[in-house]
Amino acid sequence: MSLLFVQLLSGLANAMFLFLIASGLSLIFGVTRIVNFAHGSFYMLAAYFTYSLSAMLPLGPVAFYAAALVAAFLVAGLGGLVEVLLLRRVYRAPELYQLLLTFALVLVVADAVRFVWGADNKTGPAAPGLAGSVPIAGQLFPSYDLAVIVFGPLVALGLWLVFHRTRWGILIRAATQDREMVAALGVDQRRLFTGVFVLGSFLAGLGGALQVPRLALTTVMDTTVIVEAFVVVVIGGMGSVWGALLASLVIGVLNAYGVLVLPKASIVLMFIVMAVVLIIRPWGLLGRPEVLLRAAGGAVAGERRAPWHPAWLAAVGLVLLALPLLLPTFWVWMAIEIFAFALFAASLHLLMGTGGMVSFGHAAYFGLGAYGAALLLQLAGWPMPLAFLAGPVVAAAAAAVFGYFSVRLTSIYFAMLTLAFAQIVFAVVHQWDEVTGGDNGVLSVWPPPWLKSPVRYYYWALVFAGTGVVLLRLVAASPFGLALRAVRDHARRAEAVGINIRALQWTAFVVAGFFAGLAGAIFVFLKGSVFPVYTEAPMSVQPLVMVLLGGVGAPSGPLIGAAAYKLLDTVITRYTDYWQVGLGGILIALVLAFPRGIAGVLDWRRS
Amino acid sequence: MLRLEGVEAAYGLSRVLHGVTIEAREGEVVSLLGRNGAGKSTTLKAIVGLVEVTGGSISLGGRDITALPTHEISQLGIGWVPEDRRIFSDLTVEENLLVGAKGGTRWGASRVYEYFPKLGQLAGRRGGSLSGGEQQMLTVARTLMGNPRILLLDEPSEGLAPVVVQALGHQIAALKREGLTILLSEQNLKFAARLADRAYIIEKGEIRWEGAMARLLEDEAARRAFLTV
The missing domain is CATH 3.40.50.300 (P-loop containing nucleotide triphosphate hydrolases)
Structure with a gap:
C-alpha cells in the first residue's frame, strides 16, 4: 500500500515536468500551428545552462535557483530570436517545411551542446535545501520531488491567470481558435507569435532547468523529451494547455504504476495509451477537430508531372550499370546503401507527396522488412532469396494492420499515430530477446556465396530498388495515384465524387509499407545485421528529410534527396565529428532559400 | 471613403x-x-x-x-463582420469584446451593452453557447469595439429567424x-x-x-x- 502511494507521488512529480514541457509545446502549436521539434532542444539547453551557471554564479546556496531562473529566461530569449529570425519566414510555407526547419534546429543545437559541454553525461548540483528525503508512509521520498509536486500546480495556476486575466492571454486563446479573425480585429499576429514562442520556450527552459538535480544531463535528452512531450500534447489535444495537464497526469501516474506491473513494457505504455486515445478520440482528450479542408501535409507547391526524358533515363541507367566496375568497394557499398534509401524515401513519397499523409513512423516497415528477412533466414532456415522477398510481405502485413487505424486520422494526428505504432514495433523487437536478440540484434545475415561479392549484390540491389522505384512511380501516375492526389488536395470534394477515401489511403499505406520493407531487406543483406534502431524515430526522420531535401513536389525528389543526404552524411563525417551542424545548416538554408528542394532548384534552373 | x-x-x-x-x-x-x-x-x-x-x-x-x-x-x-460570424466560442462574451477592443473612445464595453442590452446579460457566458441571433449581435458588437x-x-441576416432579422x-x-x-x-x-x-x-x-x-x-x-x- 505504502509503495503504491509513493509510486503515485513519484508519478505526479514526473507529470509536473511533462506538463511544463508539453504545455509550452501545445501553446506554440495552438497559436502558430508550428510543430516545434526544437522544443526539446530548448529544454536541453536550459539544463546545460543551469549546470554551468550554478557553478559560476557566486551566490552560495541560492546559486542553483538563480541559475535555473536565468537559464529559463535565456532560453525564452533564444526562442523569441528563433521565431523572429527563422520561423517568421515560413509561416506561409507548407507545414512540412516548418517541420524540416525545426528539425534542422534540433541537429544544430545537439551538436552545439556536444561541442561546448562534451558528449559524456554530466551530473548537476543537488538543489540546496531540498537535497534530502522525507519519510512518507514508511518510505523515503526525495524532498525535491515533493517540492516539484507543489510547484507544478503553481505554474498551472499562473498560466490560468495569464490566459483569463490579461488581455494578452485572452488574445492567445482567441488566436488558438481563429487567428485570422484576431488579425481582422486589428491584432498584430507577429507580436503575438513572438510572445507565444517566448512563453513556450520559457516553460521548456524551466522544465529543463529544474530537471538538473534529478537527472544526469545527456546529449540525447532533447529527443527523449520531445517524443514524450508530443505524446502528451497529442493525448491532451494539440493546442490545449489543460489537455496537456490532464494527459501529463495520466501518463505520469500510469508510467509510475506500469513500471511495477510490466517493467518491460514501460516504454510502450504511453504509446499504447496514445494509440487508444487517438483511435477513440482522434483530436485528443480536450482538443477540437481541425476545420481544415486540406490535408496539412498536402500543401505541395509546384508539382511536376513525370518529366523523365527517355534519353536521361538511358544515360542514368548506363552509368548505374557501369558504376560498380569503376568504383572502389567502399563506394559500391555506399551506392547500394543509397539504393536502399532511395527506395525507402520513394515509398514514403507515395504517402506524403502523392497522398499528403506525413508519416513519422515509416521506419517500422523498413525495420520489419529487415527483421522479417533476417529472422526467416536464421530461425526458419529459409533460403535467402525467399526470405528476402518475404521481408516486404511481413512489412506490408504490419502496414495493413497499423494503416487501418492510422488512415482514420489526418495531418499531425496521423503522423503521431504512425509514430506510436513504430514505437510499439521498436519496443517489441527491443524487448523480445528470445526471437529478435533484443539490443544485440540479429547478426550474420549474409547473402549466399553466389551473391556475396559487392559487385553482384550491387546488381541485385539495383534490380530490386530500381524496380521498386519504377513501380512506385507507375502507381503514383495511375488512376489510383490521381485519386490519392485528389483526396490530398480536397478530401471532401473527392469523397463527393465517390472516392472511398479510407480504402484508398489504406491501400497506399500498405503499398508504401511493402516497398519500405523491400528497402529494409536490401539494407539488411548489405549490412549483414539488423538492430532495433532500424525501427526507431530517427530512422523514420531520415527518409522524411530525404524527400524534403529532394523536393516533395518532384517525382525524382526522393532519389536525389537520398543520394544527397547519404553523400553529405559521409563527406561531412569524414572531416568533422559535428556533421549534424553541417546537415542542419544546409537544411535551414534550403528551407529558407529553396523551399522546393533540390529537384525544385534544378527545375527552376532549367526553365 | x-x-x-x-x-x-x-x-x-x-x-x-x-x-x-x-x-x-x-x-x-x-x-x-x-x-x-x-x-x-x-x-x-x-x-x-x-x-x-x-x-x-x-x-x-x-x-x-x-x-x-x-x-x-x-x-x-475597417471593421469586418464575417458571414459565418466566427465567434471565439471558448471565450466569454466579455472576452470576445475585449479581443475587438482597440482602446478608442467611441465604443467601449458599456456603450456596446447599452446598444445590445441582451449581450450585457450574457457577458459571462461562453460565446459557443449563444444562439445564432445572439452570436450575430456579438460579432457586430465585437467589431464595433474597434471603433471602425x-x-x-x-450577409448578417443569413440563417436567422425573421423576428431576429x-x-x-x-x-x-x-x-x-x-x-x-x-x-x-x-x-x-x-x-x-x-x-x-x-x-x-x-x-x-x-x-x-x-x-x-x-x-x-x-x-x-x-x-x-x-x-x-
Missing part, C-alpha cells in the same frame, strides 16, 4: 473577382447584392486583406491599402443614424432595401448593375436577371 478600383482576386489558381469597382461614401449605407457564390464575401475579404488581390487597388480615405497586412487595415478603421470608420457586414435591421439602422458608413453584402433584397442608399449587383465576380436602391426596386428586369433564383 472606401474605394475599390478594378479589383481582381483569386483563390490559388481559380480567379474569383474580375475587376470589381465599388465605392462607399462617408455616412452612406451601400449594399452589395448577388446570388450565392457571386463574389460578395470574396470582395469583402479582399478589402480586409484575407484574399490575395491580384490586380486593381483598394483605398480608404484616399490612402492605398491594397497591400497592407490585415491587422493594419483593421487598425485604419466603416463597417463591412457580410427584424431586430437586427433596427440595430443596423440605428448605426446608420449615428453616421457610420456601412458596406452591406446581402442576398436578401428586402432586408437590404430597408437600410441601403445605393446598391451594386455582383455576378460571377463582376459588377453588373449599380445605382440608387429606389431605382433597383423599380427595375424588375435587373432584379430578375441577377437576384431571383
Whole structure:
C-alpha cells in the first residue's frame, strides 16, 4: 500500500515536468500551428545552462535557483530570436517545411551542446535545501520531488491567470481558435507569435532547468523529451494547455504504476495509451477537430508531372550499370546503401507527396522488412532469396494492420499515430530477446556465396530498388495515384465524387509499407545485421528529410534527396565529428532559400 | 471613403473577382447584392486583406491599402463582420469584446451593452453557447469595439429567424443614424432595401448593375436577371 502511494507521488512529480514541457509545446502549436521539434532542444539547453551557471554564479546556496531562473529566461530569449529570425519566414510555407526547419534546429543545437559541454553525461548540483528525503508512509521520498509536486500546480495556476486575466492571454486563446479573425480585429499576429514562442520556450527552459538535480544531463535528452512531450500534447489535444495537464497526469501516474506491473513494457505504455486515445478520440482528450479542408501535409507547391526524358533515363541507367566496375568497394557499398534509401524515401513519397499523409513512423516497415528477412533466414532456415522477398510481405502485413487505424486520422494526428505504432514495433523487437536478440540484434545475415561479392549484390540491389522505384512511380501516375492526389488536395470534394477515401489511403499505406520493407531487406543483406534502431524515430526522420531535401513536389525528389543526404552524411563525417551542424545548416538554408528542394532548384534552373 | 478600383482576386489558381469597382461614401449605407457564390464575401475579404488581390487597388480615405497586412487595415478603421460570424466560442462574451477592443473612445464595453442590452446579460457566458441571433449581435458588437470608420457586414441576416432579422435591421439602422458608413453584402433584397442608399449587383465576380436602391426596386428586369433564383 505504502509503495503504491509513493509510486503515485513519484508519478505526479514526473507529470509536473511533462506538463511544463508539453504545455509550452501545445501553446506554440495552438497559436502558430508550428510543430516545434526544437522544443526539446530548448529544454536541453536550459539544463546545460543551469549546470554551468550554478557553478559560476557566486551566490552560495541560492546559486542553483538563480541559475535555473536565468537559464529559463535565456532560453525564452533564444526562442523569441528563433521565431523572429527563422520561423517568421515560413509561416506561409507548407507545414512540412516548418517541420524540416525545426528539425534542422534540433541537429544544430545537439551538436552545439556536444561541442561546448562534451558528449559524456554530466551530473548537476543537488538543489540546496531540498537535497534530502522525507519519510512518507514508511518510505523515503526525495524532498525535491515533493517540492516539484507543489510547484507544478503553481505554474498551472499562473498560466490560468495569464490566459483569463490579461488581455494578452485572452488574445492567445482567441488566436488558438481563429487567428485570422484576431488579425481582422486589428491584432498584430507577429507580436503575438513572438510572445507565444517566448512563453513556450520559457516553460521548456524551466522544465529543463529544474530537471538538473534529478537527472544526469545527456546529449540525447532533447529527443527523449520531445517524443514524450508530443505524446502528451497529442493525448491532451494539440493546442490545449489543460489537455496537456490532464494527459501529463495520466501518463505520469500510469508510467509510475506500469513500471511495477510490466517493467518491460514501460516504454510502450504511453504509446499504447496514445494509440487508444487517438483511435477513440482522434483530436485528443480536450482538443477540437481541425476545420481544415486540406490535408496539412498536402500543401505541395509546384508539382511536376513525370518529366523523365527517355534519353536521361538511358544515360542514368548506363552509368548505374557501369558504376560498380569503376568504383572502389567502399563506394559500391555506399551506392547500394543509397539504393536502399532511395527506395525507402520513394515509398514514403507515395504517402506524403502523392497522398499528403506525413508519416513519422515509416521506419517500422523498413525495420520489419529487415527483421522479417533476417529472422526467416536464421530461425526458419529459409533460403535467402525467399526470405528476402518475404521481408516486404511481413512489412506490408504490419502496414495493413497499423494503416487501418492510422488512415482514420489526418495531418499531425496521423503522423503521431504512425509514430506510436513504430514505437510499439521498436519496443517489441527491443524487448523480445528470445526471437529478435533484443539490443544485440540479429547478426550474420549474409547473402549466399553466389551473391556475396559487392559487385553482384550491387546488381541485385539495383534490380530490386530500381524496380521498386519504377513501380512506385507507375502507381503514383495511375488512376489510383490521381485519386490519392485528389483526396490530398480536397478530401471532401473527392469523397463527393465517390472516392472511398479510407480504402484508398489504406491501400497506399500498405503499398508504401511493402516497398519500405523491400528497402529494409536490401539494407539488411548489405549490412549483414539488423538492430532495433532500424525501427526507431530517427530512422523514420531520415527518409522524411530525404524527400524534403529532394523536393516533395518532384517525382525524382526522393532519389536525389537520398543520394544527397547519404553523400553529405559521409563527406561531412569524414572531416568533422559535428556533421549534424553541417546537415542542419544546409537544411535551414534550403528551407529558407529553396523551399522546393533540390529537384525544385534544378527545375527552376532549367526553365 | 472606401474605394475599390478594378479589383481582381483569386483563390490559388481559380480567379474569383474580375475587376470589381465599388465605392462607399462617408455616412452612406451601400449594399452589395448577388446570388450565392457571386463574389460578395470574396470582395469583402479582399478589402480586409484575407484574399490575395491580384490586380486593381483598394483605398480608404484616399490612402492605398491594397497591400497592407490585415491587422493594419483593421487598425485604419475597417471593421469586418464575417458571414459565418466566427465567434471565439471558448471565450466569454466579455472576452470576445475585449479581443475587438482597440482602446478608442467611441465604443467601449458599456456603450456596446447599452446598444445590445441582451449581450450585457450574457457577458459571462461562453460565446459557443449563444444562439445564432445572439452570436450575430456579438460579432457586430465585437467589431464595433474597434471603433471602425466603416463597417463591412457580410450577409448578417443569413440563417436567422425573421423576428431576429427584424431586430437586427433596427440595430443596423440605428448605426446608420449615428453616421457610420456601412458596406452591406446581402442576398436578401428586402432586408437590404430597408437600410441601403445605393446598391451594386455582383455576378460571377463582376459588377453588373449599380445605382440608387429606389431605382433597383423599380427595375424588375435587373432584379430578375441577377437576384431571383
